[in-house]
Amino acid sequence: MLRFIIRRLIQMVGVVIVLSALVFAWLKVLPGGTVGALLGERATPERRAAMEKALGLDQPIYVQYWEFVKRAVRGEFGASTSVQPGTDAMDVFLTRFPATIELAVCALVIAVLLGVPLGYLAARRRASWFDNVSIVSSLVGIAVPVFFLAFMLQYVFAVKLHWLPVSGRQDPDVNGTRVTGFFILDGLLTREFDASWNAIKHLILPSIALATIPFAVVFRITRASVLEVLDEDYVRTAESKGLTNRVIRGRHVLRNALLPVVTTIGLQTGGLLVGAVLTERVFSWGGLGDALALAFTRRDYAVLQVCILMATVTFVVVNLLVDIAYAVIDPRVRTR
Amino acid sequence: MKFTRKAAPAAVAALALTLTACAQSDRDTGDDAASGGDVKDTITFGAAGAPELFDPFYATDGETFRVTRQMMEGLVGIKPGTAEIEPELATSWEPSADGKEWTFKLREGVKFWDGEPFNAEAVCYNFERMFDQNEVAAGGPAGYWADVMGSFKSDAANALYQSCAASDDMTAVVKISRSTSKFPTALSLDSFSMQSPKALKEGDANNVTKQGEGFGYPAYSKNPVGTGPYKLDKYDEANKTVTLVRNDDYWGDKAKTAKLVFKIIPDEATRRQELEAGSIDGYDLPNPADWGGLKSSGNNVLVRPAFNILYMGLNPEKNPKLKDLKVRQALYYALNRDQLVKTQLPEGATVATQFMPDTVSGYNKGLQPYAYDVEKAKSLLKEAGAEGMTLQFAYPSEVSRPYMPNPQKIYEALRADLEAVGIKVTVVTAPWNGGYLDTVDNGGYDAWLLGWTGDYDSPDNFIGTFFANLKANDFHTSATSYGAQLSKDLTDADAIVDETERAAAYEKINQQIMEQDLPGLAISHSPPALVVSNKVKDLVASPLTAETFASVTVSK
Numbered sequence: 097m098l099r100f101i102i103r104r105l106i107q108m109v110g111v112v113i114v115l116s117a118l119v120f121a122w123l124k125v126l127p128g129g130t131v132g133a134l135l136g137e138r139a140t141p142e143r144r145a146a147m148e149k150a151l152g153l154d155q156p157i158y159v160q161y162w163e164f165v166k167r168a169v170r171g172e173f174g175a176s177t178s179v180q181p182g183t184d185a186m187d188v189f190l191t192r193f194p195a196t197i198e199l200a201v202c203a204l205v206i207a208v209l210l211g212v213p214l215g216y217l218a219a220r221r222r223a224s225w226f227d228n229v230s231i232v233s234s235l236v237g238i239a240v241p242v243f244f245l246a247f248m249l250q251y252v253f254a255v256k257l258h259w260l261p262v263s264g265r266q267d268p269d270v271n272g273t274r275v276t277g278f279f280i281l282d283g284l285l286t287r288e289f290d291a292s293w294n295a296i297k298h299l300i301l302p303s304i305a306l307a308t309i310p311f312a313v314v315f316r317i318t319r320a321s322v323l324e325v326l327d328e329d330y331v332r333t334a335e336s337k338g339l340t341n342r343v344i345r346g347r348h349v350l351r352n353a354l355l356p357v358v359t360t361i362g363l364q365t366g367g368l369l370v371g372a373v374l375t376e377r378v379f380s381w382g383g384l385g386d387a388l389a390l391a392f393t394r395r396d397y398a399v400l401q402v403c404i405l406m407a408t409v410t411f412v413v414v415n416l417l418v419d420i421a422y423a424v425i426d427p428r429v430r431t432r
Numbered sequence: 433m434k435f436t437r438k439a440a441p442a443a444v445a446a447l448a449l450t451l452t453a454c455a456q457s458d459r460d461t462g463d464d465a466a467s468g469g470d471v472k473d474t475i476t477f478g479a480a481g482a483p484e485l486f487d488p489f490y491a492t493d494g495e496t497f498r499v500t501r502q503m504m505e506g507l508v509g510i511k512p513g514t515a516e517i518e519p520e521l522a523t524s525w526e527p528s529a530d531g532k533e534w535t536f537k538l539r540e541g542v543k544f545w546d547g548e549p550f551n552a553e554a555v556c557y558n559f560e561r562m563f564d565q566n567e568v569a570a571g572g573p574a575g576y577w578a579d580v581m582g583s584f585k586s587d588a589a590n591a592l593y594q595s596c597a598a599s600d601d602m603t604a605v606v607k608i609s610r611s612t613s614k615f616p617t618a619l620s621l622d623s624f625s626m627q628s629p630k631a632l633k634e635g636d637a638n639n640v641t642k643q644g645e646g647f648g649y650p651a652y653s654k655n656p657v658g659t660g661p662y663k664l665d666k667y668d669e670a671n672k673t674v675t676l677v678r679n680d681d682y683w684g685d686k687a688k689t690a691k692l693v694f695k696i697i698p699d700e701a702t703r704r705q706e707l708e709a710g711s712i713d714g715y716d717l718p719n720p721a722d723w724g725g726l727k728s729s730g731n732n733v734l735v736r737p738a739f740n741i742l743y744m745g746l747n748p749e750k751n752p753k754l755k756d757l758k759v760r761q762a763l764y765y766a767l768n769r770d771q772l773v774k775t776q777l778p779e780g781a782t783v784a785t786q787f788m789p790d791t792v793s794g795y796n797k798g799l800q801p802y803a804y805d806v807e808k809a810k811s812l813l814k815e816a817g818a819e820g821m822t823l824q825f826a827y828p829s830e831v832s833r834p835y836m837p838n839p840q841k842i843y844e845a846l847r848a849d850l851e852a853v854g855i856k857v858t859v860v861t862a863p864w865n866g867g868y869l870d871t872v873d874n875g876g877y878d879a880w881l882l883g884w885t886g887d888y889d890s891p892d893n894f895i896g897t898f899f900a901n902l903k904a905n906d907f908h909t910s911a912t913s914y915g916a917q918l919s920k921d922l923t924d925a926d927a928i929v930d931e932t933e934r935a936a937a938y939e940k941i942n943q944q945i946m947e948q949d950l951p952g953l954a955i956s957h958s959p960p961a962l963v964v965s966n967k968v969k970d971l972v973a974s975p976l977t978a979e980t981f982a983s984v985t986v987s988k
Contacts, residue, residue: 127862127867127870128866128867128869128870129870132870133865134572137869137882137883137884137885139869140901140904140905141904142904143579144873146572146578147571147572150567150569150570150572150642150647151642151645151646151647152642153645167644173644174643174644174646175647175648176646177646180482181484181646182484182647182653183669184648185644191670194670247705250702251705254705255709258709258710261709262706262711264671264672264673265671266671267711268668268675268693274668277670279670377698377699377702378699378701378702379702380672380696380702382671382672393863393865394865395865397644397646398645
């Protein structure tokens with residue numbers, strides 16, 4: 097197991113190196129650039145040239161790449177130009193990462209806590225009204241555009257009912273102390289429980305909006321997988337030898353059916369980390385998705401590079417964890 | 433140690449305890465001295481983007497200035513609701529006969545937040561600080577100085593600014609290299625705000641560095657010291673809020689509300705929901721389509737007098753047919769701008785008669801717009817032998833500007849008008865910052881949509897920006913017969929010291945541009961707006977988007 101983990105981590109380093117070169121090349125061939133973004137209508141040829149010189153963008157591309165590599169080795173990706181100008185891109189990432197994790201974890205918890213049991217029940221009661229309703233609602237979850245759903249959630253729960261806040265991560269007047277950047281955790285650590293509670297209230301609507309798609313996916317995979325397992329010989333054997341329903345469901349059906357579900361969850365997590373662009377924007381969440389979108393339109397190269405590389409690392413790590421979870425669920429994997 | 437199941441909860445508990453011990457709440461729980469009565473002690477305003485930094489000298493964007501304007505003041509201020517200048521930290525100013533030496537009388541009794549006195553020495557320290565920039569700052573973020581003053585200390589011969597001297601404690605004399613209409617008006621720019629010399633020195637404020645492919649700023653830029661009615665309390669980057677608190681030692685009328693919070697909400701629809709939920713008191717840049725709905729739900733839409741221009745640029749070098757004045761006029765007559773303004777632009781938008789709005793001195797009131805006249809357009813094209821000409825006409829995507837809220841819709845309307853007189857339009861589009869601006873700069877389009885929002889009340893900031901630089905301007909006037917003369921006329925007019933005489937000269941140039949030169953087609957002026965709930969009192973919309981919040985109250 098340990099060797100497996102180490103091998104995967106070494107592979108990750110290779111992936112990151114190759115990707116960094118690709119990302120660099122890709123950014124350089126994109127039309128437009130940092131200078132244009134910063135100057136806008138005020139770009140005269142002289143101002144443009146002066147700024148390109150000041151940023152070293154007048155150098156040949158291989159010189160720029162070599163500079164980039166030298167910096168990257170030292171862990172320096174340079175200052176952000178638009179997302180948080182002047183701030184080191186890695187710090188921009190670190191400020192925003194907790195926001196994204198908070199949201200993604202919460203959305204994933206909702207998706208799994210609803211998706212797995214509902215998927216299981218729907219399979220057990222195949223073709224019943226419950227099954228049909230669940231399938232339709234999961235389809236709706238996929239089909240409704242996130243921004244529309246978000247808008248409706250805000251309108252009903254914030255504007256009309258005043259139960260929950262419209263957007264943001266915490267009310268400004270809460271003035272919570274920042275320790276880790278995870279607002280809920282920070283409130284607990286500093287015993288500012290009202291700050292945690294306020295952060296939780298802010299988290300509810302965006303998590304629901306973000307959870308709809310992973311919920312639908314998890315639900316459908318669970319349902320299909322359980323249906324498949326229910327037909328297996330060993331389930332029939334277990335039933336015929338008189339095992340209790342509880343043992344059959346827990347040990348034989350669910351455990352076997354969960355394998356594809358866990359893979360799906362792993363893949364969905366990667367998507368949640370960088371794919372929450374719309375949700376983050378509509379809810380002014382200030383996470384990575386929001387940073388990536390802004391960095392792209394304003395050609396903030398440093399932030400783009402860091403975000404893409406770190407997203408890759410996270411993705412690889414999450415998938416490694418999925419593989420480990422496999423081993424825990426399925427003893428056969430461990431012995432291989 | 434073997435990590436057993438039993439040990440796990442204990443370890444987690446121990447870790448939690450350790451972290452709790454390290455992490456102490458440093459929250460200020462003391463309530464702000466309640467302003468009492470029926471007004472709130474906090475104004476919360478929805479901003480569309482984050483401020484870039486807090487030292488306005490290195491900023492060029494509106495989101496930064498919105499914040500720094502509440503904290504910093506310049507020698508010259510802006511009269512609320514107008515683009516005109518008025519005394520701020522200087523109480524009066526006087527030019528020498530040749531317009532090259534300006535004597536500023538300074539306001540008595542002003543202190544920076546750090547207790548440092550504001551005097552002539554501080555003024556000159558600020559000017560020298562702005563002038564003496566390293567290569568990185570000069571090429572990059574010190575943009576407004578570069579625009580207005582031409583260059584920096586390292587290239588002093590080409591700089592407008594020459595020197596500053598304190599003739600007595602409260603009198604500063606600034607010398608410039610030539611008389612120009614932008615001085616002292618341009619000193620109203622937020623970038624040229626006065627900051628505490630002591631804090632600037634201690635914070636090594638000029639130490640801008642190149643970091644990777646971006647600019648690194650000194651710590652001072654996060655913690656500046658000015659003289660304004662509000663001071664920076666904190667910028668919570670993780671929660672995207674900027675909090676300012678009242679400066680109780682302010683020299684003038686103290687801010688009426690103790691706290692001013694800018695909540696950064698990038699999405700316009702979300703800003704609206706926040707306002708309707710009552711969690712913000714107002715926001716910037718409501719979508720013109722929403723103005724009606726916002727008003728009917730009891731909010732006040734404050735329309736800023738337009739201080740911008742949308743134009744259709746033309747490049748005679750790219751398409752030689754455009755060298756003929758008749759062709760350019762034909763294009764102009766073909767456009768139904770009255771309808772464009774009514775259907776595609778916000779309420780209050782107007783058809784342009786020249787390349788500057790009527791809020792700028794030097795505006796020629798006598799000019800009439802080119803009327804919509806299809807027949808005239810066709811006959812002019814015929815005379816020029818350009819019937820059925822092809823025109824490659826571009827618009828930007830992924831952008832919305834105050835003068836052009838929806839580029840594509842504006843474009844479609846103009847394109848239909850051009851096609852109606854027989855012009856074959858080749859449609860081109862590119863993302864604003866994904867090739868569009870670059871191509872305009874490189875002269876890659878026959879015709880394109882672009883515009884300008886003025887920075888200060890000077891004709892030079894509009895037509896000077898467009899046409900005075902003969903060597904490099906988007907309209908490629910160097911390739912025309914009139915370009916050199918126009919450039920000279922603009923430079924001469926800019927140098928006139930007497931304001932009335934100067935305004936008259938610019939009026940004449942405006943007429944010349946529109947009637948004889950026509951380098952491009954001035955289309956329209958669109959007023960941007962901001963919206964506040966009906967509980968907000970005394971916020972005055974500014975054509976320069978230079979709203980100040982010190983006088984604003986919000987009832988409970």
